[in-house]
Amino acid sequence: MAAVAPPASAQDLVATLESEFLERFTRFIEWPSGSSVSDASTPFVICVRDREAVFDALGRIAAKSKVKGKRLEVRRIDTPDQAPACNVVFVGPGSPDAFRAIVDTVARKPVLVVSDSRGYAKRGSMINFVTDGEFVRFEVNPSAAEASGLRFAPELLALGEVVN
Numbered sequence: 001m002a003a004v005a006p007p008a009s010a011q012d013l014v015a016t017l018e019s020e021f022l023e024r025f026t027r028f029i030e031w032p033s034g035s036s037v038s039d040a041s042t043p044f045v046i047c048v049r050d051r052e053a054v055f056d057a058l059g060r061i062a063a064k065s066k067v068k069g070k071r072l073e074v075r076r077i078d079t080p081d082q083a084p085a086c087n088v089v090f091v092g093p094g095s096p097d098a099f100r101a102i103v104d105t106v107a108r109k110p111v112l113v114v115s116d117s118r119g120y121a122k123r124g125s126m127i128n129f130v131t132d133g134e135f136v137r138f139e140v141n142p143s144a145a146e147a148s149g150l151r152f153a154p155e156l157l158a159l160g161e162v163v164n
Contacts (some may be wrong), residue, residue, distance in 0.1 A: 043067050044072050045073045048089075083106050091117075099123070
């Protein structure tokens with residue numbers, strides 16, 4: 001068995017932290033009973049757009065973790081029409097147009113949208129990472145989550161900065 005090398009740069013460290021947060025956030029979010037999360041025969045799917053380091057770090061987490069009692073599967077997405085097949089979509093700091101298209105595509109669907117670009121929580125992201133010096137913080141948009149049928153636990157709301 002090969003050992004996993006520690007992150008090589010500050011950017012890799014941020015990607016690792018964001019990946020770990022993504023997995024942990026799922027513990028404080030309730031998906032509606034009719035969503036694929038309640039189907040034990042399907043994996044829990046986290047999709048990544050425009051952030052290869054997060055994709056790689058999530059792959060390491062998926063190899064040893066379950067989410068909501070289910071096998072974790074990590075996928076890359078290139079187009080917004082792939083997003084509805086995901087339980088969580090992480091959108092990196094790529095094109096704002098791609099972000100907007102993903103938010104529009106999953107509107108009112110039980111898909112958690114997470115981003116890491118300033119201002120994205122106000123633009124429809126349900127959770128948005130903000131790097132503040134050496135700290136990684138996050139904003140939460142419970143209104144966007146509720147519109148998609150997702151419910152944030154009070155603990156998640158207490159830890160993040162609420163944005164509506």
